[in-house]
Amino acid sequence: MRVIVIGAGIGGLAAKLTLRRCGIDVEVFEQASELREVGAGIQISPNASRILHRLGLEEPMRRLGVRPQAVVFRRWDDGRELARQPLADAAERDFGAPYYHFHRADLLDILSAAVPRRVLHLDHRRVGLSQHNDRVEVQFHNGASADADVVVGADGIHSTVRNAVMGPESARFSGHVAYRGLVPADRVAHLGVEVAAIAWWGPGHHFVHYYVGAGGRYHNWVAVTPGEWRVESWTAKGEVSDALREFEGWHPQVRAIIGAVETTNRWALYDRELLPRWTVGRVTLMGDAAHPMLPYMAQGAVQSIEDAAVLAKCLERADSQDVSAALLRYEQTRKPRASRCQEGSRRNGIMYHLADGEDQRKRDANLASATTAPLPQNAWLYGHDVEAEFSR
Numbered sequence: 537m538r539v540i541v542i543g544a545g546i547g548g549l550a551a552k553l554t555l556r557r558c559g560i561d562v563e564v565f566e567q568a569s570e571l572r573e574v575g576a577g578i579q580i581s582p583n584a585s586r587i588l589h590r591l592g593l594e595e596p597m598r599r600l601g602v603r604p605q606a607v608v609f610r611r612w613d614d615g616r617e618l619a620r621q622p623l624a625d626a627a628e629r630d631f632g633a634p635y636y637h638f639h640r641a642d643l644l645d646i647l648s649a650a651v652p653r654r655v656l657h658l659d660h661r662r663v664g665l666s667q668h669n670d671r672v673e674v675q676f677h678n679g680a681s682a683d684a685d686v687v688v689g690a691d692g693i694h695s696t697v698r699n700a701v702m703g704p705e706s707a708r709f710s711g712h713v714a715y716r717g718l719v720p721a722d723r724v725a726h727l728g729v730e731v732a733a734i735a736w737w738g739p740g741h742h743f744v745h746y747y748v749g750a751g752g753r754y755h756n757w758v759a760v761t762p763g764e765w766r767v768e769s770w771t772a773k774g775e776v777s778d779a780l781r782e783f784e785g786w787h788p789q790v791r792a793i794i795g796a797v798e799t800t801n802r803w804a805l806y807d808r809e810l811l812p813r814w815t816v817g818r819v820t821l822m823g824d825a826a827h828p829m830l831p832y833m834a835q836g837a838v839q840s841i842e843d844a845a846v847l848a849k850c851l852e853r854a855d856s857q858d859v860s861a862a863l864l865r866y867e868q869t870r871k872p873r874a875s876r877c878q879e880g881s882r883r884n885g886i887m888y889h890l891a892d893g894e895d896q897r898k899r900d901a902n903l904a905s906a907t908t909a910p911l912p913q914n915a916w917l918y919g920h921d922v923e924a925e926f927s928r
């Protein structure tokens with residue numbers, strides 16, 4: 537079985553590892569001339585960290601990741617704690633694997649260091665794709681071409697693989713803009729921020745922050761605001777003063793963390809309607825190409841790692857002449873769960889941003905009274921092992 541993966545983001549790199557582990561010959565083609573992640577954080581919950589640990593990555597993950605003690609929700613103005621879900625040892629005990637916070641560059645390094653460079657082709661932008669009875673052929677902008685039994689589009693929310701096999705369709709602008717910042721942790725040490733994922737909810741806005749980097753060297757924050765600015769780019773600059781203006785009247789700790797950066801990046805937030813299907817013939821999709829979601833459950837990359845695990849298990853015993861049953865099983869296994877995250881993330885965008893009033897009071901009361909699974913992200917999500925059904 538030979539597989540081509542288009543795109544070397546977190547999803548594509550994870551697929552490279554899971555497919556190789558299953559003895560599948562895999563090559564990854566990436567348009568960028570070097571693998572680079574932005575200076576920002578990412579949360580990896582136990583449902584994905586268990587998969588990465590099984591790939592032999594536990595040592596660097598424990599070394600470079602931060603294990604938050606809890607997820608904490610706070611009110612925007614007075615900081616009152618609305619809910620707290622313990623993580624760290626509790627996550628490992630209840631869900632069987634750690635909850636991590638990473639600097640994105642560290643996570644990308646961990647994933648890319650694990651496989652030989654000869655199967656990763658940089659500076660290869662996919663421009664053509666043709667399906668034949670027995671294979672798929674891919675053309676690249678530099679004149680190169682390659683063929684395989686299966687092609688996987690891991691090329692992100694604006695996937696051209698998806699457009700090529702399913703026709704063009706636009707992403708949906710959410711009306712939200714994320715400002716992002718990364719602060720050396722000692723610059724905010726005087727605030728005594730606990731090692732946790734802390735989310736502050738307020739009218740039309742929310743603010744999330746946590747430590748990243750080995751030993752928690754940095755403090756990472758994301759501030760979500762309403763907006764009409766529609767550029768999706770990890771490198772587009774935003775003004776710190778604009779971010780502060782959006783959080784006028786918020787708790788002093790929120791404003792102090794925003795104010796601790798010299799520069800901030802801005803990112804317009806998009807998702808898509810659920811796709812009717814992910815697979816056409818020998819071509820399938822994964823990660824943001826298949827199920828782009830708003831970041832309000834911190835599951836986009838996590839779900840792409842689940843995709844990688846299931847895809848490899850489905851292809852492991854497949855016949856290279858007839859891959860359709862295997863790709864269908866992959867899609868049928870993954871779609872309900874990824875769709876639930878897409879829809880849940882949209883709902884959270886409404887729930888987090890309620891204006892003070894009756895609905896907000898109901899939300900807070902529900903959170904306070906739920907004792908066992910108080911959060912939208914709970915056991916069905918973190919406790920599920922997508923590889924388990926394949927070992928039976």
Ligand SMILES: Cc1cc2nc3c(=O)[nH]c(=O)nc-3n(C[C@H](O)[C@H](O)[C@H](O)COP(=O)(O)OP(=O)(O)OC[C@H]3O[C@@H](n4cnc5c(N)ncnc54)[C@H](O)[C@@H]3O)c2cc1C
Pocket residue numbers: 542543544545546547548565566567568577578579580660661662663690691692693695696714758803822823824825831834835836837838839840
């Ligand atoms: C503010 C914010 C916070 C987030 N926080 C979290 C979080 O805490 N936890 C979490 O799990 N997720 C989080 N996410 C979501 C997560 O970042 C994405 O879901 C994830 O990175 C998607 O990975 P991917 O590999 O599918 O796609 P991408 O990372 O988009 O990778 C696609 C790759 O394909 C390449 N490519 C594109 N077109 C071509 C082509 N034609 N030829 C070759 N290569 C091509 C691109 O260069 C890129 O390298 C967050 C997102 C945002 C915006």
